[in-house]
Amino acid sequence: MNERRDATTGAAWPTADGSRTDPATEAFLVHHNLLFTVVYEMLGSVADTEDALQETWLRWVKVDLGQVVDQRAYLVRIATRRALDRLRVMKRRKEAYVGPWLPEPLLTAPDVAEDVELAESVSMALMLVLETLSPTERAVFVLREVFDVGYDEIAAAVGKTPATVRQIAHRARRHVDARRPREAASPDETRAVLASFQRAVETRDLQGLLDVLAPDVVLISDGGGVRRAAPQPITGAGKVARMIVGGLGKARITLAAEPTVVNGNPALLLRVDGDIDGVMAARVEHARVTGLYYVRNPRKLTRIASETPLTLR
Numbered sequence: 001m002n003e004r005r006d007a008t009t010g011a012a013w014p015t016a017d018g019s020r021t022d023p024a025t026e027a028f029l030v031h032h033n034l035l036f037t038v039v040y041e042m043l044g045s046v047a048d049t050e051d052a053l054q055e056t057w058l059r060w061v062k063v064d065l066g067q068v069v070d071q072r073a074y075l076v077r078i079a080t081r082r083a084l085d086r087l088r089v090m091k092r093r094k095e096a097y098v099g100p101w102l103p104e105p106l107l108t109a110p111d112v113a114e115d116v117e118l119a120e121s122v123s124m125a126l127m128l129v130l131e132t133l134s135p136t137e138r139a140v141f142v143l144r145e146v147f148d149v150g151y152d153e154i155a156a157a158v159g160k161t162p163a164t165v166r167q168i169a170h171r172a173r174r175h176v177d178a179r180r181p182r183e184a185a186s187p188d189e190t191r192a193v194l195a196s197f198q199r200a201v202e203t204r205d206l207q208g209l210l211d212v213l214a215p216d217v218v219l220i221s222d223g224g225g226v227r228r229a230a231p232q233p234i235t236g237a238g239k240v241a242r243m244i245v246g247g248l249g250k251a252r253i254t255l256a257a258e259p260t261v262v263n264g265n266p267a268l269l270l271r272v273d274g275d276i277d278g279v280m281a282a283r284v285e286h287a288r289v290t291g292l293y294y295v296r297n298p299r300k301l302t303r304i305a306s307e308t309p310l311t312l313r
Contacts, residue, residue, distance in 0.1 A: 024061040027071050034072070035079045037122070037310040041142045042083040044103030044127050046303055048090060052082040073153050080139055080157040087135035098225030100233060102293050103127045104300040105262045105279045106308040112264035113187050118312050119264030120184060121146045124281040124293040127263075128220075129179045133172055140165055141172040147312060181291075185284040191259065191266045193284045198257040198268060201244060209241035214288035219243070224297030227278070240292065262304070269304065270294075279304055 028035075035056065039049045056079045068074050094101050103124060113119050120126055121142075130138050139158055143149040144165075151162045151169070158165065185193070193212060200208030219240045223229030234240050258269040260279075267281040279301065283291030295301065 022061070023065060024063065025057070027065070028057050028060055028075065031072055031075050033309045033311045034313060035075060036308075037118075037312065038076060038142065038147060039079050039083045040106070040310075041121060041127070041130070041146060042080075042138055043086055043090065044131070045090065046104050046106070048086050049083075052079060052086050055082045073149075076143070076147075076149065077153065077157040080143065081159075084135055084139055084158065087138065091135070098223070099229050099231050100220045100222055101131075102220060102222035102295050102300070103131075103263075104302075105267070105281065105295050105304060106310070107304045107306065108261055108264050108310060109307045110261065112310050113261055113266075115264070115312070117146075118310060119187075121312075122263045122310060123265050123283075124263060125181055125283040125291055126176075128293070129176050132179065133175060136160070137168055137172040137175070140168045141176060144169045145173060145176075181283055181285055183285045185287075187266055189287065190282065190284045193287060193289060194259065194266050194268060194282060197282070197289060198259070201257055202255060204245050206241055206245045209244060210237055212289055213237040213240055214285070214290040217288075217290055217292065219292040219294065221294040222297050222300065224299060226298060227296040229294070229296055260304070264310070276301065276304075 032053070035053055036049060039052050040046070043049050043052070056075065059078050059082075060075060063074070065071070105124070106122070108122075112122075130141065133141060136158055140154055143154045143157065144151070149157075151165050154160075154169075155162045155165045160168070196208070196212045199205070200212060215237050216235065217237050217240050219230070219234040221229035230243070234243060254273050255277075256271045256274075257280075258271065260267050260269045262279055262281050265281060267279060269279055270277045278294055278296035280295075281293045282289050283293075
């Protein structure tokens with residue numbers, strides 16, 4: 001049997017004659033970007049998302065399509081179950097992770113940034129909030145609040161009654177609303193603030209950093225035990241600015257920051273002596289940086305060279 005390789009994930013889907021996929025695989029590919037977005041928002045890991053989608057496809061091709069009324073809903077149900085299985089495994093894995101854990105950054109197309117709802121749902125800031133939910137709460141929140149899936153469909157996906165799902169959704173929404181950014185900055189405002197931050201970092205301007213950082217800014221860096229990173233979040237403009245400027249000064253390195261779009265939001269790609277060092281996403285409120293998320297773990301930088309298509313539909 002021949003294969004068709006998916007351009008987004010690199011996964012190989014079998015085809016009947018090398019040029020035409022079977023109906024089940026064709027349906028899966030039609031909804032692939034949606035399924036990727038759903039599962040990624042639940043997991044925050046590309047490798048685990050791709051594995052969950054591979055398992056979804058393997059189960060989907062065994063389904064009698066003649067008995068399926070809504071293929072999209074059925075696929076989302078399968079993918080959610082696979083994501084829930086992985087969420088429980090990932091929880092144990094994260095407990096052994098070296099240092100803070102951040103979601104894997106995705107280079108995204110401009111149209112993702114233009115979709116305010118989608119851009120917020122995949123932002124580093126919100127995905128970190130979702131990390132504080134239980135696996136079931138996270139699945140219910142993502143399906144209901146982000147993708148507007150009906151309670152009956154969610155109940156079938158997570159193995160709960162619709163009444164229970166409503167309660168979980170209410171609890172998860174209240175939890176997230178209490179922790180999500182209150183004043184979401186526009187992309188233009190975020191880009192302007194990041195430009196000021198970029199200039200201050202590249203010139204090692206301590207006062208410039210203090211001017212652009214909020215007093216209670218939090219810096220979270222993820223090196224995964226592979227690259228150096230702060231073992232705990234750093235809080236406070238003074239501490240964050242001194243750590244950035246002090247670290248650069250001691251290293252005597254050439255640092256360049258390149259504007260990019262990560263997870264639908266303006267971000268910076270940082271290069272040290274010409275080599276990629278990491279991706280820095282930011283949360284901006286009231287024209288100040290309130291959150292910095294620096295992913296240095298090279299295993300998490302596999303999706304910053306080419307755009308990953310995401311969609312809510």
